[in-house]
Amino acid sequence: MTTYILRRILMGVIVIFVVTVMVFLFIRLLPGDPLTIYLNKTDIQQLTDEQLQELRVKFGLEKTLPMQYIDWMGGLFRGDFGQSIYYDIDVGILVRERMPVTLYLGGLAFVISGVLGISFGVICALKRGTWIDTVVTLLANIGVTMPSFWVGIILIYLISVKAGWLPVGGYISPFENFWESTRRILMPVTCLSLFSIASLTRLTRSSMLEVIQQDYIRTAWSKGLKERLIVTRHTIKNALIPVVTVVGVQVAFIFGGSVLIESVFNINGIGRLATQAVQNQDYLVVQAITLIMAIMVVISNLIVDISYGWLDPRIRYD
Amino acid sequence: MRENAPDDTQMATNPHWGGTTPRYSEMRRMLSVFVGRPLPVIGLVIIVGLILMAIFAPLLAPYPPNQMDIPNKLQPPNSQHLLGTDSLGRDTLSRIIYGSRTSLIIGFSVMGISSVAGIVLGLMAAYFGGAIYHVIMRFMDALMAFPMLLLALLVASLLGSGMLNVIIALGIGMVSAPCRLMCGVVMSVKQNDYVLSAQAMGMSNSRIMFQEILPNAFPPLLVMITIGIGAVILAEAGLSFLGIGITPPTATWGGMVNDGYKFIISHPVLAISPGVAIMLIVFGFNMLGDGLRDALDPKLRGVI
Numbered sequence: 001m002t003t004y005i006l007r008r009i010l011m012g013v014i015v016i017f018v019v020t021v022m023v024f025l026f027i028r029l030l031p032g033d034p035l036t037i038y039l040n041k042t043d044i045q046q047l048t049d050e051q052l053q054e055l056r057v058k059f060g061l062e063k064t065l066p067m068q069y070i071d072w073m074g075g076l077f078r079g080d081f082g083q084s085i086y087y088d089i090d091v092g093i094l095v096r097e098r099m100p101v102t103l104y105l106g107g108l109a110f111v112i113s114g115v116l117g118i119s120f121g122v123i124c125a126l127k128r129g130t131w132i133d134t135v136v137t138l139l140a141n142i143g144v145t146m147p148s149f150w151v152g153i154i155l156i157y158l159i160s161v162k163a164g165w166l167p168v169g170g171y172i173s174p175f176e177n178f179w180e181s182t183r184r185i186l187m188p189v190t191c192l193s194l195f196s197i198a199s200l201t202r203l204t205r206s207s208m209l210e211v212i213q214q215d216y217i218r219t220a221w222s223k224g225l226k227e228r229l230i231v232t233r234h235t236i237k238n239a240l241i242p243v244v245t246v247v248g249v250q251v252a253f254i255f256g257g258s259v260l261i262e263s264v265f266n267i268n269g270i271g272r273l274a275t276q277a278v279q280n281q282d283y284l285v286v287q288a289i290t291l292i293m294a295i296m297v298v299i300s301n302l303i304v305d306i307s308y309g310w311l312d313p314r315i316r317y318d
Numbered sequence: 319m320r321e322n323a324p325d326d327t328q329m330a331t332n333p334h335w336g337g338t339t340p341r342y343s344e345m346r347r348m349l350s351v352f353v354g355r356p357l358p359v360i361g362l363v364i365i366v367g368l369i370l371m372a373i374f375a376p377l378l379a380p381y382p383p384n385q386m387d388i389p390n391k392l393q394p395p396n397s398q399h400l401l402g403t404d405s406l407g408r409d410t411l412s413r414i415i416y417g418s419r420t421s422l423i424i425g426f427s428v429m430g431i432s433s434v435a436g437i438v439l440g441l442m443a444a445y446f447g448g449a450i451y452h453v454i455m456r457f458m459d460a461l462m463a464f465p466m467l468l469l470a471l472l473v474a475s476l477l478g479s480g481m482l483n484v485i486i487a488l489g490i491g492m493v494s495a496p497c498r499l500m501c502g503v504v505m506s507v508k509q510n511d512y513v514l515s516a517q518a519m520g521m522s523n524s525r526i527m528f529q530e531i532l533p534n535a536f537p538p539l540l541v542m543i544t545i546g547i548g549a550v551i552l553a554e555a556g557l558s559f560l561g562i563g564i565t566p567p568t569a570t571w572g573g574m575v576n577d578g579y580k581f582i583i584s585h586p587v588l589a590i591s592p593g594v595a596i597m598l599i600v601f602g603f604n605m606l607g608d609g610l611r612d613a614l615d616p617k618l619r620g621v622i
Contacts, residue, residue: 018460145600149559150575150593157586256465260556275560278475294463
């Protein structure tokens with residue numbers, strides 16, 4: 001088990017290294033003068049060639065790419081993400097300020113979709129062929145086709161505009177006013193988790209149906225085990241193995257969804273910051289957000305892999 | 319389907335492969351599984367319908383998609399404009415009909431490019447193993463760590479807007495799925511006797527990869543590509559919704575939802591109707607993919 005964990009951690013570190021190289025190259029391969037990463041285009045036009053040259057030296061742009069990468073990584077370890085050209089403040093501060101919002105919404109969506117998606121899938125599989133199965137499966141099939149931003153707009157129209165039950169958007173920290181905060185995040189969290197609930201329902205259902213056909217389930221029945229035991233110990237436990245593997249995908253998907261949903265509901269989280277930064281050509285902010293999101297996905301994948309080896313002993317030996 | 323015929327042990331144990339059954343029955347079985355249930359057929363009908371709609375858009379659309387008519391802007395649905403007009407007086411129904419072109423072109427070309435690239439990379443990784451395997455797969459792991467939409471946002475912002483750049487941006491995001499799938503299939507079949515015998519006969523690596531191994535992966539790939547097209551169309555709608563990628567006035571469903579969002583209180587149909595179109599097309603591809611999976615999966619033989 002220890003070697004398995006160490007091997008997985010080493011792989012995770014390699015993947016994070018590749019991620020950093022990719023993020024670094026993405027930004028450096030921008031067409032045009034690399035100085036535009038650090039300065040406004042209008043500022044650059046006002047400077048003389050000599051001043052530009054000085055600035056290039058200051059930002060280390062005269063060095064080779066690998067040297068620039070090392071400089072950049074050194075900065076990251078010191079917590080230095082550079083300066084935002086649009087907001088004119090440290091990118092680290094900006095990201096730290098917006099991050100908790102996205103993590104709170106995303107975390108809730110993640111837990112809700114896991115609990116509901118798996119329960120719905122299990123129920124459908126156990127009641128297969130009944131009307132519950134038909135209805136829930138149909139809803140899940142529709143759920144994976146709906147664009148989340150569009151669902152958000154429809155919810156705003158129906159619940160906020162027509163019925164007037166919930167505020168249209170915005171975000172308030174739960175520590176400030178828990179009730180008001182919950183009212184505001186109800187719709188965004190619903191939109192963020194909808195696709196995940198639907199896809200987990202589909203996945204769990206088909207995985208359960210596959211396990212139910214296995215010989216060991218028939219053996220369990222013929223041994224005379226209680227139904228509850230067969231379902232929980234034998235069926236669900238095995239059926240969840242493929243479900244656990246998509247946890248990392250879900251994390252990435254919820255982050256991607258937050259880019260859209262935060263724009264729809266006017267929430268100042270990291271996803272909306274990313275869209276605004278792309279529009280403002282504020283590349284150091286884009287770079288920092290992309291990097292942080294990707295690393296979080298790698299880490300959640302790593303945790304999944306390790307717990308997976310613990311759940312399913314076969315995995316450890318390949 | 320001869321390449322996919324099961325080996326002797328399967329034929330002996332499976333009653334569907336008795337000696338009296340003619341060989342072509344497998345194809346017939348797949349067809350009957352596929353046609354036997356309503357959802358895959360509905361999916362196929364939706365997709366064929368939408369493809370025809372995209373091809374014959376100029377004949378079907380009552381107005382040109384970009385024809386502005388400011389005096390008649392923001393009309394509610396009426397007999398002249400079945401779904402009303404937008405803030406520039408453009409006919410919503412016509413724009414939805416033309417929007418199917420954008421979605422389908424992007425869906426098919428992104429999956430085309432990314433599956434060719436993914437198949438080649440996955441084949442190479444699994445067939446050669448060793449260092450090549452590790453380099454390719456760690457690269458794919460890293461690529462999968464980026465949320466697809468964020469990656470597309472980043473690439474589109476680097477390359478600039480335009481249909482081709484959106485295709486490249488989404489294509490990069492989609493490479494890892496076919497690559498991993500291919501890699502898994504090759505790993506499981508490359509020790510089979512027929513691959514070893516092909517090697518012993520001195521067949522070239524590329525010929526073994528493409529002629530002996532690739533056909534094994536065909537059924538799961540087909541399913542993945544079908545469902546992938548739906549995922550790409552959803553992602554493209556997200557990009558257009560954020561106003562990144564395809565430039566106006568080209569009609570895109572995601573862009574139309576965004577335009578309509580500003581008038582949601584007075585004219586909800588503007589934002590709602592293109593969303594229904596997105597749902598319909600993604601539903602079609604998902605159902606077709608599910609139907610193909612059930613029809614092509616040899617494990618389900620005799621179960622359905």
